[in-house]
Amino acid sequence: AQSVAQPEDQVNVAEGNPLTVKCTYSVSGNPxxxxxxxxxxxxxxxxxxxxxxxxxxKGSYGFEAEFNxxxxxxxxxxxxxxxxxxxxxxxxxxxGSSNTGKLIFGQGTTLQVKP
Amino acid sequence: DTEVTQTPKxxxxxxxxxxxxxxxxxxxxxxxxxxxxxxxxxxxxxxVYSYEKLSINESVPSRFSPECPNSSLxxxxxxxxxxxxxxLYLCASSPRDQTTNxxxxxxxxxxxxxx
Numbered sequence: 005a006q007s008v009a010q011p012e013d014q015v016n017v018a019e020g021n022p023l024t025v026k027c028t029y030s031v032s033g034n035p036x037x038x039x040x041x042x043x044x045x046x047x048x049x050x051x052x053x054x055x056x057x058x059x060x061x062k063g064s065y066g067f068e069a070e071f072n073x074x075x076x077x078x079x080x081x082x083x084x085x086x087x088x089x090x091x092x093x094x095x096x097x098x099x100g101s102s103n104t105g106k107l108i109f110g111q112g113t114t115l116q117v118k119p
Numbered sequence: 120d121t122e123v124t125q126t127p128k129x130x131x132x133x134x135x136x137x138x139x140x141x142x143x144x145x146x147x148x149x150x151x152x153x154x155x156x157x158x159x160x161x162x163x164x165x166x167v168y169s170y171e172k173l174s175i176n177e178s179v180p181s182r183f184s185p186e187c188p189n190s191s192l193x194x195x196x197x198x199x200x201x202x203x204x205x206x207l208y209l210c211a212s213s214p215r216d217q218t219t220n221x222x223x224x225x226x227x228x229x230x231x232x233x234x
Binding site for chain 2: 036038040045046047048049050053055092094098106107109110111112114
């Protein structure tokens with residue numbers, strides 16, 4: 005079955021420190037991978053995506069993610085966290101060969117950045 | 120205009136009421152989506168419209184009835200809901216149909232409470 009896992013419910017980091025939010029996937033075929041962020045009482049906002057090509061993807065607000073095919077991972081990273089990065093982060097996969105293109109979300113990781 | 124606009128932002132309804140949620144986008148997108156999201160959980164896909172035709176219904180109960188009057192507008196008609204239907208209802212759009220690798224643009228949602 006196709007799935008996305010975010011192993012951490014919450015990640016805590018001090019402002020100015022690097023942050024990592026983990027994501028692993030299990031799909032057959034070539035995955036399209038996405039990260040979305042959700043601030044309180046808001047909809048989801050797109051951060052970045054991996055389709056093909058360079059394994060390091062740069063996105064909005066200084067975030068980046070590294071696609072690792074051998075480890076089936078797509079971890080989200082930022083070199084220096086801001087308090088304003090505190091939010092709920094979702095990893096998602098869309099099946100490249102699927103005729104429905106359904107987006108499958110992970111369970112989400114709450115990022116808490118302390119001043 | 121790069122926004123997906125949802126109205127109302129909040130809705131409280133009784134189990135015998137009929138109400139509608141509205142979603143609008145003026146980006147020329149041809150795919151529109153309804154998602155249901157419980158607190159701190161990932162969005163769950165309900166319906167997808169592609170080129171104004173219903174292309175995906177994720178086995179949603181008939182008390183939820185979607186409608187796509189034109190390419191810019193998406194409605195969700197609600198009737199005889201249950202308290203467990205209380206959730207944040209998110210609308211999203213993407214430029215073409217749901218099989219591509221494009222990102223989704225989300226609205227801020229309607230917070231629905233069923234009493």
